[in-house]
Amino acid sequence: MKVFYSDVHRQHNPPFELFEGGVRMPYLESPERMERILSVLKNQDGAEILDPIDFGLAPILAVHDVDYVDFLRTAYNEWTQEKTAYEKIALLPATFPPRGWSHRPKSLLGRAGYHMFDLSAPIMEGTYRAALGSANCALSGAKAIAEGERAAFALCRPPGHHAGKSFCGGYCYFNNASIAADWLSKKGKVAILDIDYHAGNGTQDIFYGRGDVLTISIHADPDSEYPAFCGYADETGAGKGSGLHRNFPLPAGTDDKRYLSTLDETIDLIQTFFPEYLVLSAGMDLYSGDPLGRFKVTRGGIHEIGTRIAKLGFPTLIVMEGGYNNVALGENIAALLGEL
Helix, strand or coil: CEEECCHHHHHCCCCCEECHHHCEECCCCCCHHHHHHHHHHCCCCCCEEECCCCCCCHHHHCCCCHHHHHHHHHHHHHHHHCCCCCCCCCECCCCCCCCCCCCCCCCHHHHHHHHECCCCCCECCCHHHHHHHHHHHHHHHHHHHHCCCCEEEECCCCCCCCCCCCCEECCECCCHHHHHHHHHHCCCCEEEEECCCCCCHHHHHHHCCCCCEEEEEEEECCCCCCCCCCCCCCCCCCHHHCCCEEEEEECCCCEHHHHHHHHHHHHHHHHHHCCCEEEEEECHHHECCCCCCCCEECHHHHHHHHHHHHHHCCCEEEEECCCCCHHHHHHHHHHHHCCC
16 A cells, blocks of 8 residues: 655644643644654555655645735744744734634734634644645555545544634644545546544545535544534535535444444445545544544444445545554554555
8 A cells, every 4th residue: 555654744743732722732733643653654564665756736735725825834934034022933913703703814823723622723833834745644544545545544634624725723724635535526526535533624624515525524522522513413514515424423331233324324325326536634633532532433443443344345544533542553553554
């Protein structure tokens, strides 16, 4: 299997994040995640680790608004030039627009609040470059399956499925899976299956009104888990996309049996849609013991997820999303990729 990976992700390494209640914590979405996965993949027969191709901005701008992309590109440098007394390690806003407030302000911190929906996606000097590299990994994997590979793995960091058309959040800046899916959609029908523990609200935002891409997300019930305001079962698409988005929220404590039963429902939907390409948003925070998850899915369950997806037989791009139990992360990815 071709594995696309770029060291540029190391340029994005925030020193902290803010948890609920304002608690300052070490940043869980760290470069160590990639090191753990690479250390396992390098010992796997058939894993060919490759540098991504630079696709330029056009595939990104096909998914994300130009004002948002420009903000990510310029925000940190603009911030460091402002004359303020506080230390400029990572840009985070303090003001977010309530419902119905839609004006995009001119000030930097105002624009930051407009484009950032939470406090877990700080912008550093290297964040934009890392996000570009991550998107190029996904696009390179998409190109590989379009050219005949049965499957490819995009080892993306930062992850992407919480990034919408014009916003970042949840560690995500560019929606790598969506960028790849949009690129593939010019060549045939595409389905996205998101198995990350958290709802793929950014992917939902991007494709909710489109009729050419089926999007499915299996995740923790947002009534009690992040991202709270999106990912409910009654959100099924709009306009041309009506019926083409499906959320499958599951309760805390979901085990292998419950998860795989739900997966079988999504597989039926994918088979009915019959895409030419499948994009799998692979978050390993569904694993039992993940610090940001409350499912009880085992490594054996993860392997079975990969096995059932492989049996679909569609050319499949696997895109790395979440997963924060670093001790287990590499082996969990290897379990998922086994049959794929």
